[in-house]
Amino acid sequence: MIEEIREFNKSFVKDEKYQSYITSKYPDKKLAILTCMDTRLTELLPAALGLKNGDVKLIKNAGGVISNPFGSVVRSLLIAVYELGVETILVIGHTDCGVQHMDSRAMIESMKQRGVSQEAIDMIHYCGIDFEKWLSGFDDVNTSVQETVELLKHHPLIPEDVQIGGFVMDSTTGELLEVE
Numbered sequence: 001m002i003e004e005i006r007e008f009n010k011s012f013v014k015d016e017k018y019q020s021y022i023t024s025k026y027p028d029k030k031l032a033i034l035t036c037m038d039t040r041l042t043e044l045l046p047a048a049l050g051l052k053n054g055d056v057k058l059i060k061n062a063g064g065v066i067s068n069p070f071g072s073v074v075r076s077l078l079i080a081v082y083e084l085g086v087e088t089i090l091v092i093g094h095t096d097c098g099v100q101h102m103d104s105r106a107m108i109e110s111m112k113q114r115g116v117s118q119e120a121i122d123m124i125h126y127c128g129i130d131f132e133k134w135l136s137g138f139d140d141v142n143t144s145v146q147e148t149v150e151l152l153k154h155h156p157l158i159p160e161d162v163q164i165g166g167f168v169m170d171s172t173t174g175e176l177l178e179v180e
């Protein structure tokens with residue numbers, strides 16, 4: 001796979017296919033979106049929202065969640081707001097998310113089957129990390145989006161003038177449903 005990608009990349013650059021993507025690091029729509037890494041959203045989400053290269057700071061992870069209020073997602077949002085001029089943050093969950101109902105115990109079992117030792121897992125617990133909570137999914141995508149929006153609205157480092165909205169996207173049609 002890596003070789004395949006490298007080959008494609010060589011001709012992409014050689015044929016100057018990048019020309020139509022040239023833009024700056026400042027998002028034209030002063031917008032940041034936190035969403036899920038789901039493959040169905042890769043092209044669907046920007047297309048369904050009318051976004052093109054240069055419009056938005058897109059932050060993605062499994063579930064589009066903030067697992068630590070002072071972790072990498074919030075850090076990225078702070079940089080987006082203070083350094084790159086973002087004025088609006090959207091949190092966008094989606095239907096049929098893989099993180100929904102994810103069972104951390106099952107994943108820990110898979111780790112063991114793939115050669116991770118019980119000793120390593122015990123060590124992580126010993127270091128005070130709530131492994132189960134960190135790896136577990138959410139039950140309801142609406143609630144998850146709602147909680148993330150609340151966290152951002154009350155985050156001490158995010159200024160009051162930043163507009164924050166929460167939505168769930170239909171993973172097939174791209175329809176955006178507002179989360180109350």
Ligand SMILES: [Zn+2]
Nearest residue numbers: 036038097098
């Ligand atoms: Zn998802």
